[in-house]
Amino acid sequence: MLPFANHSTTAPRRSLASLDFSCPSLDQSTKEMRANDPVDCCCRISCSGTRSCSSAYDVCRSELQCTSVRRSGNWATLKRAPQWWIRAPGLQQCMDLETDFGSRKEDRQPMFKAWRKHHCDDFTNGDQLTVSRNHKLIFDIGFHSGEDSLYFLKKGYDVVAVDANPSLIEDGLSRPVMHLARLSGQFHALARGIVGRAAQENQTLTFYVHRSVTEWSTFVPPSRRTRGDFSAITVPITTCGDLIRQFGTPYYMKVDIEGFDKECLRSLEIGRLPTYLSTEDPLQLDHLLSLGYRSFRMVSQSVARRGGRQFSGGVPEEIKVAWGEAASIRTHPFYSREHMHERMDIHGNRLREEHDLHASLIVHGTKFA
Known part of the structure; x- marks a missing residue:
């Protein structure tokens, strides 16, 4: 699929395999759209008031990179050829x-x-795997869509990913980055539930998988009213402490398991602690202090959102939010469990961002990582 010559009269084709590109002088995206865009995005044209959105196709013909137009509602996004x-x-x-x-x-x-x-x-x-492997280990506790693991792998990190939902793990391993990283030993993916303490080996628990929203899956039995929304499966369980004993102490551990973060953190042992960790539950601050963590920061997930996709965060040294002492977290306006989840209005605008608590064993003062 070759790009059109500038001012070509050839009609842009429709395409599945196409990429975003930036056209700052032509882009009509709203401020809210740009806030969710990655660096190389986007070139959008408003179709409001027109049925055919001919203006988008006219712009595509005049833009060297444009090979196709993808329309969604009142907006058309210009696309370039795939590589x-x-x-x-x-x-x-x-x-x-x-x-x-x-x-x-x-x-x-x-x-x-x-x-x-x-x-x-x-x-x-x-x-997607052009960066040299650095052999630093990251634990992705709460694999979900796999966006975090993908990002870490592309940065060259070794990754151990865990999720209680086996279908999410299976789906992730079908993606080329994870498939190839698994073959090389750079990536391990486990379908396991995380608990604070395992009473015996090979223990299992019932996990309730939500039929439409995977993030609502839980170990808590659903009410009689909502029981029909879930499928019950049996999953093996483990602790974060046991994972460290099996795979080694990670450089960074991301914990995001929908209200059960404390179960993971309670199994950590002094002497086998990640240098950095993050949790969506800020009320684990006191426990992290008792383990020996000394620097903290609250990080909005808007800092790490890429292309509108929710993303729990980058590696510690990439997040440009200053560290502070525990006291600075206690006075932070988002030091509460309600800020574990974002809020949206009826129009899809974010009223409140999700915030994660990041912790470090290193005393950073007020500096970045």
Whole structure:
């Protein structure tokens, strides 16, 4: 798929395999949109008041990088050609989908679903494992969508990821970055529930998987009213302390397990502590102090949001938020459990950001990591 020459009269095609690019002088994105954009995004044109959004196609013809236009509601986003990751496993099915999509005029919705199912966007931006492996270990406790683990792997870190939902782990391992990292030993993914103490080996618990919102899955039995929204499965359990004994002490441990962070933190042992950790539960401050953590900061997830996708945070040295003592956390306006979750209004605007508590064994004073 070749880019159009500037001011080409050729009509832009529709495409599945396309990438965002920046066009600051032409972009009509709102301030809220830009707040959620990664650095290389975006080139959006408003379609409000027009049925065909012809203005977006006119701009695409005049923009050298533009090869396709993707419309969603009242907005059209200009896209550039993909750079296929030729050696990634699973590539061919995505390339076939792209070829079929360009030639088919009937209902394309099933093709969009197949594209998302196979994580085909992962194949369109070139080789994703170009950074040398640094052999520093990160624990991703609360794998969820896998965005955190993907980011850490692309930065060269070794990653141990844990989630109680086995379907999320299976889905993550189908993505090329994680598949290749697993083969090389850089990535370990475990379907395990996290508890504060395991009474015996090979112990299991019932885990309730929400049928539509995976983040609502829980070990807490649902009420009779909501029971039909969940599927009960049996999962093996472990502790964060046992994971450290198995894989080694991590440089950084991210804990985000939907209200059960304290179960992980209670199993940590002095002498085997991550240098850095983060938790979505700020009320674990006193326990972290008792373990020996000395520097703290509250970090808004807006600092780490990329492309509108929720992301628990980058590695410690990349987050430009100053460290402080515990007293600075106690007086922080977001030092409460209600700030473990963001709030949205009916229009999708964020009224409150989710904040994580970050802790370090190192005394940083008021400096960055």
